[in-house]
Amino acid sequence: xxxxxxxxxxxxxxxxxxxxxxxxxxxEIVPVDFFPGREHKxxxxxxxxxxxxxxxxxxxxxxxxxxxxxxxxxxxxxxGSGLWFPNDPAIIAEVLRWHAVADDITATxxxxxxxxxxxxxxxxxxxxxxxxxxFRIMDxxxxxxxxxxxxxxxxxxxxxxADIACFPxxxxxxxxxxxxxxxxxxxxxxxxxxxxxxxxVMSGIFPAGKALEQA
Amino acid sequence: MADxxxxxxxxxxxxxxxxxxWYVVAATDELPPGQVETTMLLDTNLAMTRGADGxxxxxxxxxxxxxxxxxxxTILDRLPVKNxxxxxxxxxxxxxxxxxxxxxxxxxxxxxxxxGSIGIHVSAPRAVENFLDMGHFPYVHTDILGAEPxxxxxxxxVEVSEERxxxxxxxxxxxxxxxxxxxxxxxxxxxxYRVPHPFCxxxxxxxxEDESRQDVIGIFLQPMTEESCRAHLLQSxxxxxxTIKDMRRFQQTIFGQDKPxxxxxxxxxxxxxxxxxxxxxxxKSAIAYRxxxxxxxxxxxxxxxxx
Numbered sequence: 196x197x198x199x200x201x202x203x204x205x206x207x208x209x210x211x212x213x214x215x216x217x218x219x220x221x222x223e224i225v226p227v228d229f230f231p232g233r234e235h236k237x238x239x240x241x242x243x244x245x246x247x248x249x250x251x252x253x254x255x256x257x258x259x260x261x262x263x264x265x266x267x268x269x270x271x272x273x274x275g276s277g278l279w280f281p282n283d284p285a286i287i288a289e290v291l292r293w294h295a296v297a298d299d300i301t302a303t304x305x306x307x308x309x310x311x312x313x314x315x316x317x318x319x320x321x322x323x324x325x326x327x328x329x330f331r332i333m334d335x336x337x338x339x340x341x342x343x344x345x346x347x348x349x350x351x352x353x354x355x356x357a358d359i360a361c362f363p364x365x366x367x368x369x370x371x372x373x374x375x376x377x378x379x380x381x382x383x384x385x386x387x388x389x390x391x392x393x394x395x396v397m398s399g400i401f402p403a404g405k406a407l408e409q410a
Numbered sequence: 411m412a413d414x415x416x417x418x419x420x421x422x423x424x425x426x427x428x429x430x431x432w433y434v435v436a437a438t439d440e441l442p443p444g445q446v447e448t449t450m451l452l453d454t455n456l457a458m459t460r461g462a463d464g465x466x467x468x469x470x471x472x473x474x475x476x477x478x479x480x481x482x483x484t485i486l487d488r489l490p491v492k493n494x495x496x497x498x499x500x501x502x503x504x505x506x507x508x509x510x511x512x513x514x515x516x517x518x519x520x521x522x523x524x525x526g527s528i529g530i531h532v533s534a535p536r537a538v539e540n541f542l543d544m545g546h547f548p549y550v551h552t553d554i555l556g557a558e559p560x561x562x563x564x565x566x567x568v569e570v571s572e573e574r575x576x577x578x579x580x581x582x583x584x585x586x587x588x589x590x591x592x593x594x595x596x597x598x599x600x601x602x603y604r605v606p607h608p609f610c611x612x613x614x615x616x617x618x619e620d621e622s623r624q625d626v627i628g629i630f631l632q633p634m635t636e637e638s639c640r641a642h643l644l645q646s647x648x649x650x651x652x653t654i655k656d657m658r659r660f661q662q663t664i665f666g667q668d669k670p671x672x673x674x675x676x677x678x679x680x681x682x683x684x685x686x687x688x689x690x691x692x693x694k695s696a697i698a699y700r701x702x703x704x705x706x707x708x709x710x711x712x713x714x715x716x717x
Contacts, residue, residue, distance in 0.1 A: 203659055204666045228655045230662075231440050231526040312529045312669070314449075314640075316476050370669060372531065398666025 197222035200251040202229035206363030207262040209397040217393035263294035266356040293357030307371025338380035421453035428710040429503035434630040437524035446478040466498035510606035525643035525661040533711035534631035534639040535680040560585040563692035577605035579695040591660040593618040637678040
């Protein structure tokens, strides 16, 4: 059985809930009071992950941390279709490149959200600027992709864990005072992610409008 | 830095009613003893800590930074403080002696908890009004506090209690798939809403575990500026099974759904002119709340009615 150590309002935890929902994988949740309890810095949690960060996932005897690493693990192990983390050297490199971008989105967009909503002492203006810089590059990448018939962040004709990794803190950016108004291709991509079969929401992220569903 | 400050518009001074109110600035347990915590109330920077006795101390912030070590004994120029319902309350003006009562909080078998203090980019009265609204339950809190097709807000009663100076909405009923952490099936839930303070509201709802009693949820808004606030969420529950952590998570899930809706409201200040926004029948409590704020002469965080 898979166990996810989870905080509902964490975008990084949500990445795993989202992929497991898409893969239709059963799992148990152990809630961690990240806020206001700071339980991710408690002794029992630090024994699971000395870095004191969510999420942590246990699968049998394995204890894993880091959302990007866990996405790669879950997809490699449980996605029979092989689509979400394709076993192809060039595509693996491409996906991991976007996992790294996802970490940069966490360091900027999520940091601004934590500063404004959860009283973290981060530099709000610097975080917002950093997020805008990344969103601008993503918007161009996705805009050119659309022109070439590519709907997702990576080359394959289907979504990969790269899309899952980047999605949550793009969607939650407005809580960090970062508008997505100037990034139309980025917004269209978030709509496509929200129409992936098995998609699930978290608090702060709403489903795509039904009326727009493609026949 | 100096020239940057000058380019910002001068905040409106809070009206006297607003200035003299008590406000929550922290969950008392979450204030680190011997360390500075910082916050903002009505455009004023505050510093706070707890003394060796565990009692909170709040003062006007000078050059203190969050996390600085401090001995509360050395703070002589203090703001008034009350420690009530698990929260630290303070006031920038001359406060009333008493805070509004929540007698249920003292019942020995209740589980009382803070659910976190969460910053929201909207005025405090907009957040109060959202708390009073049942119409959004099926759309925003889908499958928890509401679900289609049960979208109707049935007729309910609203009064302004002269004696207690508070807005009171009663006989509010709604079909809820999962009314609380303790709920095991859908139920028609009855709510009572109180607004006993211009920026605080307390709701009472049918308790899934004990038909004769009610769960109590409070939202205490800390207006930081006219267009931003912190929401302090209190739960006082009858629930013998769930842990505090699970009940917190339930409430945070709900609040996390409200947050983007609140932050997308425009204008961010609450318009008090009855013609400014078009109410429907379900908004009866909001109409009474706006009128009550108007009659009190509140101008902070609102767009006052043109006289």
